[in-house]
Amino acid sequence: MGSNPIKLTTPLSEEDVRALRIGDSVKLSGVIYTARDAAHSRLVELLEAGRELPFPVEGAALYYVGPCPAKPPRVIGSAGPTTSYRMDPYTPPLLAAGLRAMIGKGKRGPAVRESMQEHGAVYFAAVGGAAALIARCVKELEIIAYEDLGTEAVRRLVVEDFPLIVANDAHGGDAYLENRKPYQSLVLD
Amino acid sequence: MREVSTELVTRTVRDLCLEANYRLPPDVERALAEARTRETSPAGRDILDVICENARIARDEEVPLCQDTGFTVVWAAVGREVHFDGDFKAAVDEGVRQGYREGYLRKSIVEDPFRRKNTGDNTPAAIHFMLVEGDRVDLLIEPKGGGCENMSRIAMLKPADGVEGAREFILRTIDEAGPNPCPPTIVGVGVGGTFELAALLAKHATVRPVGEYHPDPFYAELERNCLEEINQLGIGPQGLGGRTTALWLAIETHPCHIASLPVAVNVQCHSARWKRAVI
């Protein structure tokens, strides 16, 4: 990445996250967990039943991804982000439980953005379609829950320098709205 | 009559599935690199760097450019002097099956739109069959991702809406799509024909090489203007702001009914994958 990226390692503290602003380039290292639609619905069921999640949620980062099968000897197949808004209905309870960061692509809804401000969380955009490059950042992989879900199972990944951009910060900032303005000379009514 | 073996069709489709998913067409790669030199948004430049680097990695390591290896769209132009020794459609599906298994590509097709059980091998392909002159079989494979396909739209405009109405519909479609189709995109536009024909034209327009304008100067100018306006929307790479929202826009047209003006927009992401072979 051209602009000086901020290096961060998980688990993330509230302080780490509150220091970030929309548009910041970040390189994230450490443990992250994967979950898509089906896994989210199960995770939230656990929370509602007052049970433990299959991973330590405090300070955790969730990556919305359904990777390709791994081509030996690789750890993971191509693994770019999926569209995040489908996870919106499940997100506020996870944030209340301590989730600190989410990685995906595309806009989030108002309830998620409010909850992020309240609990101090960040939403990172990974580069959609940069799946071969992102796979290279993944150093270890372990399926930790819901193996029956195939590509949607919850995986524990160890990543190194995963390139991200802050799309929604903990202060209500939304890069999809604000960072577009300086480049927009045509506004549709 | 020329006899073409369905085994050769299978082998060709298999190879095209791998090639298409591992290598970005050179014109698309060039367009991305050129966009990088023009982009003024810092985040936009970073993203274009990542996209260009991703294309290099996928090519060198022979791994999929994107984890969504798509619905396998097959454009098959078959010469009328060709005779196949077996079931053409089954041969294409077998090629997809082998390609997606052997190439470690993701299987993204469900067998029923409501009951949604994965077919497990990315079949069936979406085959668009055209009967043409000659004794050749021209196969073009276009793996189409879900994120960008979902942002595609069709409108049955009134003839009185004219060029202005079509332009506005195209711009609105891209504006509403925002970051979802993984911009920078390639925009395929189909104008005229019937409801289904317009959609087909729009999809086919997405495989016209970047840089090749419509042969009719009227449409070439419309292509130029629409592309310029799309890039004034500020959406930018991945929707995070910038001047590169679309890399290219291509229009295909067809005669239409005196009462209609169908306009379809098919959005293709920057992972604008396709590969062609003639047998």
Ligand code: SF4
């Ligand atoms: S829209 Fe294209 S680049 Fe983005 S995730 Fe889907 S297939 Fe990949």
